[in-house]
Amino acid sequence: MIAIDMLSGALLLAGAALGVIGAIGLHRLPDFYTRAHAAGITDTLCAGLFLSGLAIHFGATLASVKLGLIFLFLLFTSPTACHALAKSALASGLLPWGAGAPPPLATTNTAGMPPSNP
Amino acid sequence: MIVFAAAGIAVLLSLALALARALIGPALFDRVLAVNMVGTKTVLLIAWMATLSGRADYLDIALLYALINFLGVIAVLRYYEDTGFGGQESR
Amino acid sequence: MKFRFPLTLTLAILWWLLSGYADALLLALGACSVAATVSLARRMDRIDQASHPLHLSWRLLGFGWQLLREIVLANAQVVAIVLTPKPPIQPQWVRVRSRSTSPLGMAVLGNAITLTPGTITVAIHGDELLVHALTDRSAAGVIAGDLDRIVPPDLEAVR
Incomplete structure (x- = not known):
């Protein structure tokens, strides 16, 4: 019982610490694009460790399954939100620090567009 | 219990840091990114509260909050692409 | 079209995992919402291997x-x-x-x-x-x- 509590506590603390590191990265990195990378920490490993710490606390119940579903949902949505942010930042003319304008893709008029003939 | 409290305070701290980034910007996208992170932290905080109070019902709220957070970001970006917020904040 | 059954099954399991109830009225309501979702998915032409691999x-x-x-x-x-x-x-x-x-x-x-x-x-x-x-x-x-x-x-x- 104590071992389970310790494991759950360790996962919780690790997840929370990663969350703080991600938020610090939001302030230490120079521009939007680099900050988006730091935000990626909080969406993946931080949430994963934190939620699994809580799930261990709940034990084998439906609540743990729900926590797993929350994590799965975050895994599916966070890259989409991140991509949408970066794409519209680029479309608005915001250039990344230190990297400049992006190289054109094979056909030039299509930044961020899906393939026209799937 | 102390571990639990520490984890909750750490989440609140990162929430405050993200909120500060949302306030200082400078680009609109910095703000939206920070708000997205605030939403993720809120989901974690609600799940934490559910565990603390032993009420698994709160987890449904956390799940819904994750959904609304995602839709909110997409909606703001779509609105921005359409209108540019009246050109007040061009980048 | 042939993926309607797996989709229904997945949705039913998801519904039960999220609700956790097993009494008759709520199960019936769950069945209704699963049926509605499947028919919506069919109308959106999404019953294919892409949405359900x-x-x-x-x-x-x-x-x-x-x-x-x-x-x-x-x-x-x-x-x-x-x-x-x-x-x-x-x-x-x-x-x-x-x-x-x-x-x-x-x-x-x-x-x-x-x-x-x-x-x-x-x-x-x-x-x-x-x-x-x-x-x-x-x-x-x-x-x-x-x-x-x-x-x-x-x-x-x-x-």
Whole structure:
């Protein structure tokens, strides 16, 4: 019982610490694009460790399954939100620090567009 | 219990840091990114509260909050692409 | 059309996991909402292998496991960078080609790249991806195709 509590506590603390590191990265990195990378920490490993710490606390119940579903949902949505942010930042003319304008893709008029003939 | 409290305070701290980034910007996208992170932290905080109070019902709220957070970001970006917020904040 | 049954089954299981109730009235309401969702999905023409890749489920599990490993490794790198006094970053654009050309395969790869901290897919055209990388190391990882290698190669949306 104590071992389970310790494991759950360790996962919780690790997840929370990663969350703080991600938020610090939001302030230490120079521009939007680099900050988006730091935000990626909080969406993946931080949430994963934190939620699994809580799930261990709940034990084998439906609540743990729900926590797993929350994590799965975050895994599916966070890259989409991140991509949408970066794409519209680029479309608005915001250039990344230190990297400049992006190289054109094979056909030039299509930044961020899906393939026209799937 | 102390571990639990520490984890909750750490989440609140990162929430405050993200909120500060949302306030200082400078680009609109910095703000939206920070708000997205605030939403993720809120989901974690609600799940934490559910565990603390032993009420698994709160987890449904956390799940819904994750959904609304995602839709909110997409909606703001779509609105921005359409209108540019009246050109007040061009980048 | 032949995927209506697995979709119904998945939705029913999901409904029960989220509600946890088993009395008659609520089960009936759950059945109604599952039926409504399936009919909506049919109207949206989404009952295909793209929205419900059951035929790949075991290999998707293997993919998920390897993706998890990549995510942990990439997280460690970005955490180290954030905690270094002067963040040693070399932000840069990377253009890579993927092995797969199917839209579904590209979508999965693009999402996997964005999900690993340190790299963000900004645009996709054909079999080419435009990726923003945080450091030389994460850029090298994308160019070497670390994630491209673990995405199941024949993800194909079949109607």
